[in-house]
Amino acid sequence: MEAGKTKIISVLVENKPGVLYGVSNLFRRRNFNIESITVGRSEHEGIARMTITVNEDERTILQVVKQVAKLVDVFKVEELEAGNFVMRELALIKVNSPTPKERSDIINCVEVFRGRVIDVSTDSLTVEITGTPDKIDAFLNLMKTSGVIELARTGITALERGAKSIRIDE
C-alpha cells in the first residue's frame, strides 16, 4: 500500500443483511479497488459503520463517494480528511517458536511493539498487535526469520480527530 495515496472512506449504513454485498458489489462493478473494509456497529442503534480503505486518485475517490451515497441503505458517506484522523488495524499472528531462545526473542519484539502474546503452545506463539498498518508490517518483517504460520489482519478502522465527526445527526 502506497502511504501517500491511501484514502479512507467512512460509511454509515443500515445494519441489515445484504448491505455489505451492495456496497462491495458497487466497488467491483465500478472498477474501484478496495484495499480493506471493516464493518461493525456504530454509535447508533441499527446503524453500522464501514471503514473502507482505497488506493485511488482524487477524482476517482469523488466518484466512489457519490456512487456509494446513492445506495438506498447508505445514510452517510465521507472521505476522512487527510492527516486529520486516527486509524488502527489489529493483527493476530501465529509464529514458529520451537526453542526457548526463539520464544524469548519473539516476546522481546512483542514488548517493543506493545503487542501481547495471547496463546502459547510447545511450537508456536500467537501474538496480538494493534497499530497502523505500517507498524504491523514492521513487526511481520521481524517475524520472517522465525516463520509466520498464520496471519489474520482486520483491515483499517478509523475516525476523524477531535470535534469533527461523521454522524447521522450532523
Next chain:
Amino acid sequence: MTKMSGAKALLESLDRQNVNVIFGILGGAILPVYDALCGHEKIRHILARHEQGAAHAAEGYARASGRVGVCMATSGPGATNLVTGIANAYMDSSPLIALTGQVPSSGVNTSYIIGKDAFQEADIIGITTPITKYNFQPRTVSEIPTIVNTAFYIASTGRPGPVLIDLPKNVQAETGEVEITDRIEPSGYKSMIEIDLSKISDAANLLAKAEKPLILSGGGVIISNASDELMQMSDLLMAPVATTFMGKGSFPEGHPLSVGSIGMHGNPAANRLMGEADVLLAVGTRFSDRATTNLDSFCANAKKIHIDIDEAEIGKNVEVDVPIVGDAKATLKLLLAALSNKLNKGEGNAWVKRVKEAKEQLSPLLKDRPKELLPKILLLELRKILPEKTVVTTEVGQNQMWSALYFQALKPRTFISSGGLGTMGFGFPAAIGAKVACPDRPVVDIAGDGSFIMTEQELACSVTEKIPVTVIVLNNSVLGMVAQWQRQLYNHRYMAVNLGKTPDFVKLAEAYGAQGLRATSIEEFQKAVKTALNSEVTTVIDVPIGSEQDVVPFVPPGCGLPQQRGDY
C-alpha cells in the same frame, strides 16, 4: 388493521399506487398472487409470451405515460428472464417495478425453502442488486404495504429506475394483520437535493455572455417533463438545441433551432455545431460514450454547464465548469428567472444564422439508389404519414440509428428506444406497453429483421390481448450494424451476420393472427403504413432493403464528433 393474505395485501397496495395494468407470466412460485388477481376488477393482467417481453412492455408503458410500469414473473427462470428488461430500465432511468415469485422462506418441507437450491430457485436479489435502484424481499405479510409504497417511491423519484420485490411463496399465501397505508421507509434514500443558487447565478452569468450558446438536451428533460422550460430557454438565449439519443423528442426536431441528435450516428449539424459553441448548457444527460465519442475533442471550445439530478453523473465522464445538481424542470425554471433580466437578444444574430446555414449545408441527400429502397427515404416519408402524436419505438442496430438520423421526434415521450443497454428485441414489446398506456394513439415499432425476431413471440400477446401496433421491418437479411462494422472496420470479413431470407415476415404475422404486408416501393410503403394505422389488429410490414447499406454518417471508434465520416 385487517387480516388478509400477502397476495391480497400486495394487490391492495398496488391498487393504492393506481396500478391498473401488470405485464407478466405466471408460474408455481407466484401462484398465490395470480389467484388473488383472478377476477380483480381494477388491475388488468397482460400475458406476455416471454418474461423479457413483459419487462420491456412495462418499460414502454412507463416511458410513454410517465407512470411506473409493473411487470411480474415467477421464481427462477421467470425472474432471470426479466433481467435484461430490468437492466434496460436501469440504464435508461425508467421507473419500473418488477415483482417476482420466490420459493418459500420457511415451511414444513425444509428442502423447498430459500437457500436449499429448491426447484426454480434463483438468487434474484443478488442477481439484480447491480441493475436495480433497490430490491426487497418481504419476510412477513404485514410489511408488504410499506415495501410496495417505498418501492414505488424509489422507482419514480430522483433519477428513476427499476425496483424489484421478491415475494417468497409462503409470504404470498400466509394471512397476517395488514394495514394498507401510505407509509414509506426509504432508509438512507434521498430523492431531492436542494439546488445550489450560487451555481444558478454562475450559469446565468456564463450564458448571458455567450455568443454561441448551445443546449444539449438529454433523457432527463423528458423524464422531468421539462420540455416547455427547455423551449423557453432556447427562445430566450436564441440557442440551438441538440439532443442526445435519449433526449430525442424533448425538443421538436422540426423547430428552426433544432439541430438533431449528437453522437456516433448523430446529425451532422449537431455534431458540427457542438465543436463551434462557446457555452454548452447540458441538461439531464450522462454524457454517454455513444453521445460524446472521443472526449478530448468533445465540445472543445465551450465552457460547460451541466444540470443533472444524479450528482454522480457530474464529473463522471466530462469535466464541467458549472455543475448543478437538480431536477431538470426545477433547475431550468430557476435559470430562466435568473436570465430573464440579463438578456436582450435579437433574432438576427450571427450564431442563429450560422445554425441555419449549417442545417442547410448538412441536410440529408435525397437520391434513391436505383431498385433499392433507402431507409432514409422511408423514414422521412414515414414522418409525413404518421400523426404527430404517434408513439414510435425502435429496435436496436441500424434501424435505430437510421431512426435517430432521419425520423424526427416532435414531442416528448413519442420516441422510445433502448439507448443505454442497446437491447435488441426491445422495440416491439415496448410498443405493446406504449399502446396500453396510450390506446388512442398510433404506436409504431421501427424494426430490423434481426431485432424483431428476438421478441417476435409477443405477436401472440398483441393479438390475443387486442393491442394493435404496427411493426415496420427494415429487412436486410443481415445483422446490419455488426455487418457494417465488419465491412468498414474488419475488412469485409463477414462472420455470423447473414440471416438468410427467413422467416417470411408476412406469413409469420399471419401465423399469429396478425396482419402481414410487404412493401417493395415507396408507394407500397405509404399504402401499407396507412392500412396498418387503420387496422384493428397488429400489422407487420416487411420492407426488403439492400443488405449492404451503411448507416452514415458515422464517427469511427476513437474519433471525436468533428471527425464524422460519410454522406448524410
